[in-house]
Amino acid sequence: MARCLARRMGLAALTAAAVAWPNLAALAQTTVPLPPVRPAAPVPAAPATSPPAVEATGPDITPEGGAVPIAVVLQLPAGVPAPPLPGSRPPPPPFVIPAAPVVVVAPAVPRAHEVAEAAGCSVPAEGRIAFTTPVDATSEITIAAVGDVLPHARLQRQAFAEADGFASLWREVADVIAAADVAYANLEGPTARDIGKDGREVATPVDRYDDWVYSSYPMFNYHPRLAGDLAASGFDVVSTANNHSLDRYAIGADRTLEAVTAAGLAHSGTRPSGDPNRPWHTITDVAGRRIAWLACTYGTNGLPDRAGQVLLCFEQRQRVLDTVAALAADPDIDAVVLTPHWGVEYTHTPGADQVELAHLAIEAGAVAVIGNHPHVIQPWERYVATDGREGFIAYSLGNFVSGQFELPRRTSLILVLGLADDASGRLAVAGARYVPLAMTNSASARQPTFGVDAAARTGAADSLAHAAGLLPAGAVLPPDAPLTGLTACDAGRLLAEGGAG
Secondary structure, eight states, X not given: OOOOHHHHHHHHHHHHHHHHOTXXXXXXXXXXXXXXOOOSSOOOOOOTTSOOOOSXXXXXXXXXXXXXXXXXEEOOOOOOOOOOOSSSSOOOOOOOOOSSOEEEEEOOGGXXXXXXXXXXXXXXXXXXXXXXXXXXXXXXXEEEEEEEEEOOHHHHHHHHHSTTXXXXXXXXXXXXXXXXXXXXEEEOSOOXXXXXXXXXXXXXXXXXXXXXXXXXXXXXXXXXHHHHHHHHTTOOEEEOOSTTTTTTHHHHHHHHXXXXXXXXXXXXXXXXXXXXXSOSOEEEEETTEEEEEEEEXXXXXXXXOTTOOBOBTTTTHHHHHHHHHHHHHOTTOOEEEEEEEOSOTTOSSOXXXXXXXXHHHHHHTOSEEEOBOSSSEEEEXXXXXXXXXXXXXXEEEOEEEESOOSHXXXXXXXXXXXXXXXXXXXXXXXXXXXEEEEEEESOOSSOSSEEEEEHHHHTOHHHHHHHHTTSOGGGBOOTTSOOOSOOHHHHTTBEETTEEO
8 A cells, every 4th residue: 555645754754863863762662571482282293294394493482581593404405496487587597405504593583682783773682673784764665464364253254244344353453554555464265256165166156154155164265255355454465375275176266366366466375277377476566666475385284286276385495485586586576575374383483494494585585584374473583694685584473363262363463564775776674563463352342243453452461461472572563653664773774875874
């Protein structure tokens, strides 16, 4: 969505203040120690499609409350070239995965204050994730990203009953979504009109929740109005690659793409059964700045993908990385974002396979990796590629809307990622903040019955504390504040004549 002039003026004022008073960031943030966090449920076995685990530690939360760094030893085979990408442009050489063991150490979130202090900002040791690449803060493009759109049965029934349909589930945060330049969501499951659980079209159109055409766990399908309601609320791009992509088989994947296309949503990760050469990625355009999105999933719950409609994160890892590299090398594309569907459900610790793929994606040229599927929040990471580029990784954003109401599963966030021009004119990470969310189940003036709202607006102290225990507390963005990924300290990295401020 187009940014408004008022936000530009507000950001300019923030930038000027940060340059004049570097210590302003210390006054503008509220930080709390990170409490111990452990998985909310026993960790199930890894999916059969995941690669073998490698030697790894963390990230985890120490008894003292600080995050420990990730240390991963990669034992990877040499790269195997993937089939060329469609199009007339000659494909670049394949992205080569190192054949020799490589040790990659990623600094933990609390250590990021060191680079911020080196840039002239006084920042508390806890609760910061800082980026050092000098950027033109006045050119910021904001991405608002949410996690799983996963309406279970009760939520679908509400959508059929409410005048604003599925938008009733997120109406209280629609203002935050609409304020972003680009808004992303993970569309978890098909939106296949009139297709039953047996994969056949019903004779009479259905416009109610009947648990056959439109159904919940374990084989989801939503009325295609869901796609239109997402678009009407300000969402611009969705991932259609997830473990439920084939819950209505090949025809369901086809009709899902028809629905999101008709709604005007860009989409990535699946393709029509009759078009095997369709690119996996999609592109969003913000004032001439082109951001490429690429989605993939760890699997499809054992349902066979006979038509090759779903991009797999791990089984087709080389293709994923080659696609990222090709997009990053395209001079007409300003940034690449990978949105993988991965990880072990209900655990706050990303697996070694997630860490490997995220790091390799940044090395291949991605500016950010935004993950989903665990249904709970997983930590953030600033990863510096071997060429010096800084990448941002959110391993899981949790559920956006769902019928899962345990605290870790009803707590999520709107990630606000700021991208801005670096010295070369390409988009780089400018900053990352978040609006903590809480899914509610109570009739009130703000919600009909089920809905997500900003935890700060509803006073959901348990969700606020839970999010603060997993993410940088100093990066919290009040839901009624101007939408920006920048803090006052971030804005102090303004590019100007004579260098960075």
